[in-house]
Amino acid sequence: MGTLRYAILGLLNRRDMSGYEMSKEFETTLFEFWTARHSQIYPELKSLTKEGLVEYKIEVSGTVLEKKVYSITEKGRDLFLEWEQTLFPMPASPKDEFRLQLFFSDCIGAKRQLQMLTDQLSQHEHRLQHLKENSKKFPTLPPKDTEDLTDYMVLRGAILREEATCTWLRESIDLCKQTED
Amino acid sequence: MGTLRYAILGLLNRRDMSGYEMSKEFETTLFEFWTARHSQIYPELKSLTKEGLVEYKIEVSGTVLEKKVYSITEKGRDLFLEWEQTLFPMPASPKDEFRLQLFFSDCIGAKRQLQMLTDQLSQHEHRLQHLKENSKKFPTLPPKDTEDLTDYMVLRGAILREEATCTWLRESIDLCKQTED
DNA sequence: GGCTACATGTAAGCGGTTACATGATTTA
């Protein structure tokens, strides 16, 4: 697939930045749908440079410390825009250790099942609360064709996903509590 | 993590089976939350055998063809039940190439955005329809502490997830259609 | 006889994580 390169090109298409700044972006802005550590970013930047898709100039902070500030090239932008317009087949369901555990959990009894489910629920509720805090940054609907709008859309996606998970967990809790017939 | 071994132990805790049968289970029953190819399963079974967590006896179909029918050992069951009762931290959001693409899509214009969104929507709607077909196998709520109930719970999880995705995509489509102000 | 399903394995390579490694700059 090689998606990481497009994530990097996408960031550089918005603004020039260093590898270090990119790693911060992956930890914060992109966290909901893509992540990458610096140990993956630096080698990728190296190969993108080699292919002429990005270039960099060195900036010196202080007296010695060198920073490589990357920018996207014409060729890089072309490749990025091509990817940006391709239609993808929907991905396979993500692996989920908790669902796997739940699937086999008939052998441990309803009481234990409830413990696991309530634990997961509280974690997802906290996550949802956090996402809703973030959405306060958008008091009004961002206008069409802006970065703000796409930011808002992916945030809404994360919120709806967490809400669905919480709904599912509560429903499952009720199912485990049902009285025998 | 090493989750694959627990998926295999979980299957063998339900019933004895061959590696080939397991790969079919991963393709069908477990598909919504875990998958594994035979190229991963056979080596794992080898190492589980070495560790004494599973064992096998050879069955002959026809005249020559040998089939290894695996069963879980006492030691394997102990390890499985321990895993089955551990509380997991909620997983990081799964990587999602489409959301990444959407996040950067302000540069391609609302028309193209709409094409991508409607394409994804139709795919997820089909998937949802398929899952709802499957749920017809449960005309009545399965009773507590049964395999049927856990089967039902993970199926409900898949359905609620797809419904949330469809809701999100429709909402995003509306956002892209908004008139300028 | 030919096709599909049954059945078991190995090897190369990719994407990703964790850990190793080094050093400068800023802030408390």
Next chain:
DNA sequence: TAAATCATGTAACCGCTTACATGTAGCC
């Protein structure tokens, strides 16, 4: 002056996919 942050890299390893490799059994 000590700690946190900035800044860039490499190496070992793991989980997984794709492809290679081989052969049998059942069915039309």
